[in-house]
Amino acid sequence: AETVRVGVLKFGTVNWELDAMKRHGIDAKHGVDVEIIPFAGEDATGIALQGGSVDMIVTDWLWVSRQRAEGGSYVFAPYSTSVGAIMVPGDSPIQSFADLSGKTLGVAGGPLDKNWLLIQALALRDAQTDLSNDARIIYGAPPLLAEKARSGELDAVLIFWNYAARLEAEGFRRLVSGEEAAKAFGASGPVATIGYVFDEAWAKEHADAASGFIAASKETKQLLKASDAEWDALEPLVNAGDAATLAVMRDRYREGIPARDVVEEEKDAAKLYQVLEGLAGEKLVGPGKTLDPGTYWSGLKNGS
Amino acid sequence: MTDFSATVPPSSAATTGTGPNADPLSERGSAPPMPSSPAPPASLDVHIAEKRFVSADGTDVLAIADLAFTAAAGSFTALIGPSGCGKTTALRIILGLDSDFSGHIRRADPEGRIAAVFQEPRLLPWRDVETNVRLALPPERRADDLGPLFETLGLADMTRRFPGELSLGLARRVALARAVAIRPALLLLDEPFVSLDEETAARLRALLLDVWSARPTTAVMVTHNLREAVELADRIVFLTERPARLRGVYDLPTPRAERDAFWQERTVAEVGALYPGVI
Amino acid sequence: MTDFSATVPPSSAATTGTGPNADPLSERGSAPPMPSSPAPPASLDVHIAEKRFVSADGTDVLAIADLAFTAAAGSFTALIGPSGCGKTTALRIILGLDSDFSGHIRRADPEGRIAAVFQEPRLLPWRDVETNVRLALPPERRADDLGPLFETLGLADMTRRFPGELSLGLARRVALARAVAIRPALLLLDEPFVSLDEETAARLRALLLDVWSARPTTAVMVTHNLREAVELADRIVFLTERPARLRGVYDLPTPRAERDAFWQERTVAEVGALYPGVI
Amino acid sequence: MPRRAGCDVQRAPSRRISPAAVTTASMLALLALWWVAAGLAQSRLLPTPAAVAAAFWRDARTGELPFHLAMTLMRVAASFVVAMTIGSAIGLALGLSRTANRFFNPWVILFLNLPALVVIFLLFIWIGTNETAAILAIAINKIPNVVVTIREGAQALDRQLAEMAKVYRFSRRDRLVHVILPQLQPYVAAATRSGLSLIWKIALVVELFGLSSGVGFQIATYFSLSNVAAILAYTLAFVAVMLLVELLIVQPLEARATRWRGKS
Amino acid sequence: MPRRAGCDVQRAPSRRISPAAVTTASMLALLALWWVAAGLAQSRLLPTPAAVAAAFWRDARTGELPFHLAMTLMRVAASFVVAMTIGSAIGLALGLSRTANRFFNPWVILFLNLPALVVIFLLFIWIGTNETAAILAIAINKIPNVVVTIREGAQALDRQLAEMAKVYRFSRRDRLVHVILPQLQPYVAAATRSGLSLIWKIALVVELFGLSSGVGFQIATYFSLSNVAAILAYTLAFVAVMLLVELLIVQPLEARATRWRGKS
Ligand SMILES: Nc1ncnc2c1ncn2[C@@H]1O[C@H](COP(=O)(O)OP(=O)(O)OP(=O)(O)O)[C@@H](O)[C@H]1O
Numbered sequence A: 001a002e003t004v005r006v007g008v009l010k011f012g013t014v015n016w017e018l019d020a021m022k023r024h025g026i027d028a029k030h031g032v033d034v035e036i037i038p039f040a041g042e043d044a045t046g047i048a049l050q051g052g053s054v055d056m057i058v059t060d061w062l063w064v065s066r067q068r069a070e071g072g073s074y075v076f077a078p079y080s081t082s083v084g085a086i087m088v089p090g091d092s093p094i095q096s097f098a099d100l101s102g103k104t105l106g107v108a109g110g111p112l113d114k115n116w117l118l119i120q121a122l123a124l125r126d127a128q129t130d131l132s133n134d135a136r137i138i139y140g141a142p143p144l145l146a147e148k149a150r151s152g153e154l155d156a157v158l159i160f161w162n163y164a165a166r167l168e169a170e171g172f173r174r175l176v177s178g179e180e181a182a183k184a185f186g187a188s189g190p191v192a193t194i195g196y197v198f199d200e201a202w203a204k205e206h207a208d209a210a211s212g213f214i215a216a217s218k219e220t221k222q223l224l225k226a227s228d229a230e231w232d233a234l235e236p237l238v239n240a241g242d243a244a245t246l247a248v249m250r251d252r253y254r255e256g257i258p259a260r261d262v263v264e265e266e267k268d269a270a271k272l273y274q275v276l277e278g279l280a281g282e283k284l285v286g287p288g289k290t291l292d293p294g295t296y297w298s299g300l301k302n303g304s
Numbered sequence B, C: 001m002t003d004f005s006a007t008v009p010p011s012s013a014a015t016t017g018t019g020p021n022a023d024p025l026s027e028r029g030s031a032p033p034m035p036s037s038p039a040p041p042a043s044l045d046v047h048i049a050e051k052r053f054v055s056a057d058g059t060d061v062l063a064i065a066d067l068a069f070t071a072a073a074g075s076f077t078a079l080i081g082p083s084g085c086g087k088t089t090a091l092r093i094i095l096g097l098d099s100d101f102s103g104h105i106r107r108a109d110p111e112g113r114i115a116a117v118f119q120e121p122r123l124l125p126w127r128d129v130e131t132n133v134r135l136a137l138p139p140e141r142r143a144d145d146l147g148p149l150f151e152t153l154g155l156a157d158m159t160r161r162f163p164g165e166l167s168l169g170l171a172r173r174v175a176l177a178r179a180v181a182i183r184p185a186l187l188l189l190d191e192p193f194v195s196l197d198e199e200t201a202a203r204l205r206a207l208l209l210d211v212w213s214a215r216p217t218t219a220v221m222v223t224h225n226l227r228e229a230v231e232l233a234d235r236i237v238f239l240t241e242r243p244a245r246l247r248g249v250y251d252l253p254t255p256r257a258e259r260d261a262f263w264q265e266r267t268v269a270e271v272g273a274l275y276p277g278v279i
Numbered sequence D, E: 001m002p003r004r005a006g007c008d009v010q011r012a013p014s015r016r017i018s019p020a021a022v023t024t025a026s027m028l029a030l031l032a033l034w035w036v037a038a039g040l041a042q043s044r045l046l047p048t049p050a051a052v053a054a055a056f057w058r059d060a061r062t063g064e065l066p067f068h069l070a071m072t073l074m075r076v077a078a079s080f081v082v083a084m085t086i087g088s089a090i091g092l093a094l095g096l097s098r099t100a101n102r103f104f105n106p107w108v109i110l111f112l113n114l115p116a117l118v119v120i121f122l123l124f125i126w127i128g129t130n131e132t133a134a135i136l137a138i139a140i141n142k143i144p145n146v147v148v149t150i151r152e153g154a155q156a157l158d159r160q161l162a163e164m165a166k167v168y169r170f171s172r173r174d175r176l177v178h179v180i181l182p183q184l185q186p187y188v189a190a191a192t193r194s195g196l197s198l199i200w201k202i203a204l205v206v207e208l209f210g211l212s213s214g215v216g217f218q219i220a221t222y223f224s225l226s227n228v229a230a231i232l233a234y235t236l237a238f239v240a241v242m243l244l245v246e247l248l249i250v251q252p253l254e255a256r257a258t259r260w261r262g263k264s
């Protein structure tokens, strides 16, 4: 079996999947030997892929498209449709965008986070609320913002889905999610914004490994979708702490499993790309005016 | 002699010894006339029973074995002893810079100001000559005119210079200026006149006597120069080789006005005969 | 006299002046007997036309206005001048430590080792006494037995001490030990015998003559002590007040063996009369 | 006087090159080096000076760069003052008292080695994500460094001068101003230079972590977009300010303070 | 001799408290302080010493903590040696030559102020995410700090001793070992102490940014879980090692080097 080195966050969702995959020998079944290489931050995995110390990481198509536009040759295979959401405490009076006016909103990921851009655009379009001016925005690292939301210092927080799930288990509720914003801007279904990313050249050279891995990933997802017991085994990596939290994490993960055809995904991604290009311009998307045509891995279309 | 009255009040004469010049505790001295100034001059009782150093390599160095002497109020004492015997150590103990010894130091007027001319100039290299002197002055006299003093010491045109720009002899003069400028009650001098030519040294000795006799100052001076001691002191304390012990005390009751060249030669010869090796 | 042959080859006698003792360029001197050692001794030609300092406050200090003298191979020259006139400056120029002057310094044997006794001891405070001396030795002599030298200087029981644990007089002796230990071709001394008692000073003077005469060494010594100069030198160079100019040269052709106390007194008086103020 | 062979020491030629010329030459050399390297690399990850200049202008025109730079400078300046004052005082106290030093040394080592992230996180949580917390977090990260540097200086203080000051009854203030501080000058200078840079680096982390303005905030954003040219533009803008501070404030002050050492 | 009133100076009482006792007392005091504070806070974000000890044991038993700690220590040690050697050499050279310093000073300021992130990012991409790149990245971040500290020391070197060494023709090696280095000792000590801590902090960032092992990797991971107890367990494990280094290596070396200063 060919070895595939995958760079993951130690307690990240990708690691859940890979852990289950290896425990059940699903990778071997598809002719690959997955080597999990843990990292401590999103940026670290990107650096590792560019530095050549891993074959595959998980990141978004925007990154891939930008790299391609600038001469890189990475490709994308959908992994999850889960994105961040604005969370508010369960008893919060905030019910709509308009209610966010004058409130303190924490935003993880910085001003160019694509969810944030889409949600802002949505608020402006549907509720005539200019969040970046009408609300007090606090950017920060996700753990910090999560703590601040718990302590009540933030009235609302836009945060990545796994943090959001945790908050949900603690009684927070979802005001709006990235998926809804994406739909509002023309996506025909849930768009997998993050996916496995690897070098096209590598995939060509190791075609069996690449498609074998993708297949193994799919099979593992089905397993995680079907089996609750599997999640108990994953608890050390999920670190939910209690059964209720684990249940929320599990449900949100399952919701995020992409089910649509790659071609549709690609179409929606291209649409969103246009929207984002319009919102943030070159700063966010790089020199490419449209989603780079080779962004989605060709192996997906032929194979499935 | 140059007038530097702003710093030191005018005195009757330079070397005439109007100040008290004998030690009441001495066997040979006669009771001195009390000085006319209001504050009583400091008097000093030194008894160093033992002073040891522990050197960095762990050896124990007995520097002073037994040294006791007194200095009457307003008297001038000279300390003479071989190189490395413990003179500087004794001065440091008197100054209160070293309290790790057995014995005692008693001053009649512990509040009175002390001045020290160390064996090295010990000037602040980053402050100019004038600032070096002025910083030693008591706060109420910080603004005094030091011009005449610098004039006498031949430093008038270098008050703005840094110590690193002075020759060693000039730096020593600045140290002397600092000591006399504060008008101390107790003045300790560690070989103040070395590294100076004879002419300059003589001028500074005259200055020192001037200052010393102008107000009630008790002075203790370390020297290797018996001539110097005979010219200046009321009492000479001789020390032995290390560990320093009291070798003997020689009192000089002759008033300074009567100390002419002939007297000095005779006295130097007499002392030299009593204490072989010091000349 | 103590034997320290390991460091300095044995010489016939201490103060008898077997070394050359007159300057061939001098008007009064006679040609000296050539020394028997293989290497020719250094000879020195000093001409400092002008040396200025720019002080930190911007003033221009003319330190030396015109100073020229020569020292014959193997001769002993004394420099006498008032405090702050420029003696140390002249020595630094001769040592090559200051090249910002007009004039020239010429040595017959520029490769020959120079030793300097600075006006301060300049020891490495973090190295013990012995290491301080040993570091100055040429590599091939690093392992020499320095015991006899330390013995003569009264330093035998403190070779492991740090300079900070020495009295100033002891530290100066270490500096002297360092200078003579390297057996220099040219030896420059800046007031080497101050801060020492008479007995020690006499012993060190004898040592110095011993070393100087044992091998062809040209010596230049700054001193404020005319007696010392008369005892040791073949030639005395007198300087004026700052800016230093040549005030005069006095040659002493009398062999050292014949310099008894009476001769010394007479000579000191004679020189003192010729150059008022130096005594 | 006849010219003889020998060692002839002549007046040294006076220096002709002005300090300003040397500094300019230095920067031009650096620029040339960079341009050549970037030219050879031909990579988006090592942009040419021109690309960086373009990135600079883009953000300078919008006023973004000046704003974020000003915010960072404000934080750097405030934390610097706080850290130097407190750190010097502690360092001096520990350097002068052997017992105090023995007691507090483990504390110093603890605070020295506390990860910046931990301090920043806790302060942001306790005090809130505001300027006070940011400046305090930066200062706390820097103080131990100032302490160890100044402590070394205090331990190396000249005893002879201290004795002199004691004998002549210098006031506390005089002792500090005229005896101690001049001796600490090189240590203060070292703490200042490496301090400013350390503070700036911590400020970057603080801004990245919980603030919504400042160069660190911008760099983090550009970093997630792998935009090295923009990162360098912000970095060099800060470096330029530091160079100005060095040339216009630190060096003149230092020249004054070390005037007594003389030139050579 | 009759006892008179006056200023009586007596032998000072000998110090009775041993250094080890003081250090122990210090750490106990720190522990007590922390426990009280944690008790008052009652927050997951300020765990008690017991909670941290539990976290420590949990990861120590699995061998995880010793492994990551060893990796970090290895990187810290290697970068320290590289940074101190190169930094001291450059610092000494710049401190001794006024012209070289004038020329390279802007470069020093540039490298001093390059954000750690930028250096780490570029090196990881150019060299790859491996140990060489990591150690180099850490060293490059630290070198300018060593340079500025040692440079100050070199500028404050005693001229008189340098002259003495010149007259007596000390070899280059002797000059360095016996004249220059002893004077640089306090600067080297300052650079060492604040250096070790700085290097450790940069190592944390490096490990966070591209490595799969080390304390930084673990801390960042626990950080995403807001697990402060585990973060503190790793931090304190490193601090403990640094304390041991301080007590068993740095202090004895320093005591030897400063023996000549004498006690007081
Ligand atoms: N810290 C120390 N450790 C060990 N020995 C010391 C220390 N300080 C001084 N000594 C020794 O104590 C003795 C007395 O020293 P001191 O400086 O008092 O001599 P001194 O009489 O002033 O000599 P000099 O005339 O040379 O100045 C000397 O032998 C000296 O080496």
Ligand SMILES: Nc1ncnc2c1ncn2[C@@H]1O[C@H](COP(=O)(O)OP(=O)(O)OP(=O)(O)O)[C@@H](O)[C@H]1O
Pocket (backbone or CB within 6 Å): B164, B165, B166, B167, B168, B169, B170, B195, B196, C053, C054, C055, C056, C061, C063, C081, C082, C083, C084, C085, C086, C087, C088, C089, C090, C119, C242, D262
């Ligand atoms: N760096 C300097 N800047 C300005 N003036 C200086 C500097 N160095 C020395 N001088 C001045 O030059 C003159 C000569 O100094 P030098 O040290 O040569 O005197 P000296 O003859 O050795 O005196 P002494 O007998 O006191 O040692 C002095 O007036 C001194 O103040």
Ligand SMILES: [Mg+2]
Pocket (backbone or CB within 6 Å): B087, B088, B089, B119, B190, C167, C168, C169
């Ligand atoms: Mg002494």
Ligand SMILES: [Mg+2]
Pocket (backbone or CB within 6 Å): B167, B168, B169, C087, C088, C089, C119, C190
């Ligand atoms: Mg001199």
